[in-house]
Amino acid sequence: MTDIQSAGDGAGTAPVPRLALVGAPNCGKTALFNALTGSRQKVGNYAGVTVERKVGSAITPAGRRVDIVDLPGTYSLRARSPDEEVTRDVVLGRHRAEPAPDLLLVVADSVSPQSGLRLAMELRKVGRPMILVMNMIDIARHRGIGIDIAGMARLIGVPVVAATAVRRGGQDELWRALDAALAEGLAAPGLNRWAEPDGAELRRIHREVSGLIAATVTEPARPDTRTARIDAVLLHPVWGLAVLLGLMFAMFQAVFTGAAPVMDLIGSAFDGLGALAGQALPRGLLLSFIQDAVIAGVGGVVVFLPQILILFLFILLLEDLGYMARAAFLMDRIMGGAGLHGRAFIPLLSSFACAIPGIMSARVIDSRRDRLTTILVAPLMTCSARIPVYTLIISAFIPARRVAGVFDLRGLVMFGLYAAGIAAALGVSFVAKRLFWRDRPAPPFMLELPDYKMPRLRDVAIGLMARAKMFLKRAGTTIFAMTVLIWVLATLPRPPDGATEPAIAYSFAAIIGHWIEPLMAPIGFNWQICMALVPGMAAREVAVSALGTVYAIQGDEGALGHSLSTHWSLATALSFLAWYVFAPQCVSTLAVIRREAGGARWMWLTFGYMFALAYAASFVVYNVAVALGWG
């Protein structure tokens, strides 16, 4: 059961039976999957859609090997989101890439079994062998809920077992039932009698389930009020918002200050690696490639890993705790006014650290149109890569003086830049709602608020590992390729012998800089800025070092700031800030949008609208500043 090597006798030549876990959201299905498969799981995507595909293998106590696929949670086979479509297609054996399961493990929450049992009733019609797993039986028993497992099996007509995903030995009954079913030999799938149910059929299923529950489940004399008592605070119009704000603040603090030491460590590790390469290799193109493209490029992405892990730690904890649905409830009205779903709140919040995890976490939004809108506006949130650019320009051009006695002018400008990003995100989603989804009214906000549950460290750790792997894999492929491309642009062709200018001034980046200068002149950008924007595409903060290179400044940012303040007018500096609020200056984000939105179309749309916004904003800022005599 724990060692894959012991598969010997059971594995034979017969095909490995394939089990599919099916269940409603919040039924503890993923925890059960983790308990059954341990760390032997592969997390990926179904081809063409951004639906997470989780497959694992396990050895039963009798030594039989089984493959288990964890299907996305669903209330019914009437698929309403890409996730649910995957579940429906796999269960019905219609999925192109995923083989039809030999046995369905239908998971129901023992504490509130209605939705799970309803799903079981529907799945019974599919005609595949199935076992109903009454999960979280320990919590149900603890609360005094009694379930007549044998009676339930008799009434439904399929094997029923009780299980606890989170306790050692909590799956013994399930393993025994599995071995019994496998020993007997799984029946070939019968006739599929499932058809999309109408309202009358749903009412009938509902009655049937109510009858089943009345016959087999005894409610406790004193119902559990813990969730209700917590909700009295967390959903309170005042206290609830205060807690949400506090949580947001804690998350920000953790992401920015908590990650900083580790990020510094990673940064200096990659610097050290670069220095090491500098000693080992002769100066030249190869060294530049190793140092600036491979090491600095990969390092520039990996450095965000601590922030992403902390962020996802918060997200996973809050999700497992059952709080995410509450946050969506509290924020739905505000988000809804701008055409966003309440669930978009967390992805957008995450985007303040980095748009990439923000866009990745938009998967929690069921409806495709809400998800796409969220992905579209996520890059407008001020990510941490903009901070070096902002602080450089602000400290060089904005005097440190007090406004109205209390506010620091530099702090105010910084706040203004953040506020501009948020306002733009809300504005763009509002316009997107009117423009793209005019004919389709907003999908409803309807979701179950699950009972609060203590998150389990193991499940959080497994989830975190999967995110880290996914991010690093992306950093190692798409993002790396982009970094190399940008290195080529900033390095080649090589400067001629006896060149007087910095090497970058002879590169394709400089050529592009000169080439787009006329386009950017109306917004006050000189060719040096235009050129710095090219390597700045690798990651926003790279523009800072590119500016340092082109103005041939060695040393700290203070020196660079001083140099910039002599080369640029205030109008240009403000225009540059406005540019960075909106501009699509990050190929990694664009690559992730392409992947998550499922098409290059959305990537180009994001690029286009952000470019237009940036240009318009910079144009206005520059010309107003010039008119004010700051040119």
Added chain:
Amino acid sequence: MCLGQAGRDFQGVVRAIAVDDAFCAMPPAEMERRLIELGFVEGAHVRLLHEGPFGRDPIAVRVNGATVALRRREAMAIHVIETR
């Protein structure tokens, strides 16, 4: 009355699910099915537990042993009789 008009601590029984086209963001039959799937069937006991902090929307309703959040706009389709 409609559940969409109810205030906090309202308790009642669902009388009918009647989706009005004007209020609905999707085909009425689909809306009806979704509400049934959340447990809003004729005869179900409902209790309005919480209201959202802005404009008292959305609402959190106890129904069929679960707590469900939905917007008032959608809750207009749920016709209820007060039981207190």
